[in-house]
Amino acid sequence: MPRKTRTVPSLYLRYARLAALASVTLSSAAAMAQKAPLYLDPSQPVQARVDDLVGRMTLEEKVSQMQNHAAAIPRLDVPEYDWWSEGLHGIARSGYATVFPQAIGLAATWDVPLMHEVATTISTEARAKHSEAVRHNIHSIFYGLDIWSPNINIFRDPRWGRGQETYGEDPFLTSRMGVTFVEGLQGDNPKYYKTIATPKHYVVHSGPESTRHVANVDVSPHDLEDTYLPAFRATITEAKADSIMCAYNAIDGEPACANTFLLKDVLRKDWGFKGYVTSDCAAITDVAEGHKFAPDLEHASVVSVRAGTDTSCGKEYSTLVKAVHDGLISESEIDISVKRLFTARFELGMFDPPADVAYARIPFSEVDSPAHRELALKVSEKSMVLLKNDGILPLKKSVKTIAVIGPNAASLAAIEGNYNAIPSHPVLPLGGMGAKFGATNILYAQGSPYVSELPVVVPRALLHPAKGDKRFGLKGEYFNNIDFTGSPVFTRVDQFIDFDWDAASPGPGTDMSAFGVRWTGTITAPKPGSYPFMFKLAHCYPCGDAENVRVFVDGKQVSYTQTPAKEFRSNGLEPFTLNLTDTKPHELRIEYSHHARLFGAGLTFEWMPPIDTERENAVEAAKKADVAVVFVGLSPNLEGEEMNIHVEGFNGGDRTEIELPDAQKHLLEAVAATGKPVIVVMLNGxxxxxxxxxxxxxxxxxxWYPxxxxxxxxxxxxxxxxxPAGRLPVTFYEGTKQLPAFDDYSMADRTYRYFKGTPLWGFGYGLSYTSFKWSNVKLSTNKLTAGEPLTVDADVKNIGKRKGDAVSEIYLKAPASPTTPIHALVGFARTPLEAGQMQHIHIVIRPRSLSTVAADGKRSIQAGEYSIFVGGAQPGETNEGETKSFSIVGDKDLPR
Structure with missing residues (x-):
């Protein structure tokens, strides 16, 4: 946190002081009772307090609260507040925090209790960060208590770049993970929310990124009810999420943030939602400019508020003052949204004495704590999915030398994912392998870039701290100023220049808002030639950053770049070329300074490698090793949200094909041609x-991104x-040709529930180092009355020679019809078992999971013959598991 900032007393205490000064004849307590506004009285009902506070506001003040950065109202002692905070898999963009696997990796654990631990940890760190920020009078973006997570869109197509943020392709798995995540974020206090969860993006939002601001999705009633709505319904009706985010796209001709059917009829009427709705960022602008649903921002704001969107991420709602004066909307309609927003703030305890709010007393020491780091490791271990093993794993003790190869072996981004927290001590795959198997036993080669058209991190093999120094990397001197004066506060050797310091300092003694780093040493070309190099900034928001990078080779300045002071999210600096006519070491000095109020630090040193040479280096490493572990896959710099990436296989954050890029495929083939065993480790979202x-x-x-x-x-x-006991939360297809058109939102021939082909690896698939057997499957009845739950009991035994986790998957097969899934997941459990141990599992299948959806979107439980499969994968994929049949008697319609 910035130094020398004053502690701001709570609103309650400030009013208490004013009341105490108001009269010398009354006791301070009596004076407070007489003078303090009702809204500051914690003993009063929340609704009465909200009504009192909002009733004191002017129209302009009300509207100022309906934007993600809500302005302070000094005369009412209402502090500024920003509704936008991120906590997808760790509290993001606000300094160091615990970084869990990306959401798709969390889903791969198939572990609901573990997911609850993750969410509880995230909310604990959010509370600790918020309290610390308030103590230092910081009310900025990313320090609030409204967490814009989880992303529970259905990952219907693997080409979508943001699918990594989701829990996969299945509505049931997504619902269970989403519900427990929301519960963990919001806490269990009967009076106060710990944080407020915001499931997103409501609804039918799953790419393409390039058309999301203009796309209208004509989704069928069946697919809407059967696939796209269930997870949102569960997080609202079961977990009681107090917020929800509407999407960019339109549905059936109405933008999601101005869609009366979705926001009024379904969300509030059918599901009983009482919280507030926030737009996605600039989605209100899209109502007018993208979808042409309104003639201008003023009208777009009006239709969105009327539909039920209470706050905009952006400044569009500032037009509402004029809209009221123009007679387009009434102030009483504005009041509805403002009261919803302040209800949330009161229920977070923001207007109560901190002593009364247990969550407000969570110490800052909880952030990035050793216990949380231990949990991050546990979750990462449980997210690993073993897809093939010919017996080489676990690695035998006879394996002495390991070639660690590939672009993902030493990439910070590839362990972070997107919407990520900032790790204080990230462990890259190369570092993890060295620590486990001995650094001297590791032969590292980058091998290839991700794709031939784009740069990759400069590998450590090119860099040394000084001439004659056999260590890899550069000497880093870290200064607590931007002009490199005085002595550095600390010095170390950095093997790679690949750092993410978003709202964080590089280390002890450096101020995150103003510091400098000088890296010195040598650079050696792999062969004589001209090499393009460049730097990438980690961040540039909320803007105002001033980044300076200077590069000197053999004492001569070869590059100097300074970012414009108001550049927004521009993270690419001008490239430069080094003409290295030999393979001798050349002196290298890089000076990087960062000067910003709160955010934006981080730098990556990249190059365009000579692909053939790097592949040859990888082959040489493999030849000298007993085994080659090749880290390939994707990067959040290639797949993600609306990105300026347009190369073969990738477009705007999405993929145009799902095959491994050629540069990496050729690397695998070349390494395998050595005859050495090849273990492929994929990092991807x-x-x-x-x-x-x-x-x-x-x-x-x-x-995944682990x-x-x-x-x-x-x-x-x-x-x-x-x-390894993780299971796939998505289908791995054989190739792009198996996929329908990306912009076709029909679920026909998509996901395991409707795909008629043979996948490469199916949803729910995963191997283990041991073996399990399921037996004694029993149902509570073989004739179930429609509307009643079904109980499934079974025994699972570890029949192998080592301990492991059994993942029991339960699938329902309903009577065939044109709209019925092939089969559908309706229950699961992850059970740790010692070798030879047997465990009984007991799972209740809710009536809703036994229902099907007709073409017109009506959900019901239908009479007929059904079956339940219990095993370690989908029915038919392995010989493990048992099937039991039962019938349902009678029909029962279910509410939407």
């Missing part, structure tokens, strides 16, 4: 078509310290 790896690799491990301890978790999994 979406499914990859990895047919070659399935056919030729000795083992394939899916690691979080701050990802490198440790991967190494421990390969070593056999932990048993």
């Amino acid at each position: 979406s499914a990859l078509a990895m047919q070659w790896a399935k056919e030729h690799a000795a083992a394939v491990l899916e690691a 979080g701050e301890e990802g490198g440790t978790a991967i190494a421990e999994t390969l070593a056999g310290d932990t048993d």
